[in-house]
Amino acid sequence: GVQAPELPPTIFLFQRNLERASRTRDELRDEIRTTLFHELGHALGFDEDGVDELGLG
Known part of the structure; x- marks a missing residue:
């Protein structure tokens, strides 16, 4: 059968949460x-520790 192409990962950013965190x-x-x-x-x-080690925490 025909295999559907795999979709790339999606990152969702929640606008209101980001707005609340910002003045x-x-x-x-x-x-x-x-x-x-x-x-x-x-x-x-990367897990949380890996993300932190990259300076992305």
């Missing part, structure tokens, strides 16, 4: 960047 647009931008890089670390197979 300014600059803080929001930094929080988005930090969260995205942190989650990319997990997507690449």
Whole structure:
């Protein structure tokens, strides 16, 4: 049979949570960047300790 292509991993960022953690647009931008890089670390197979060691905690 025909095998469907595998979908790439998806990272969801929750807008309101990020907005609540930020007081300014600059803080929001930094929080988005930090969260995205942190989650990319997990997507690449790193656990919490590994993500922290990479400076993405």
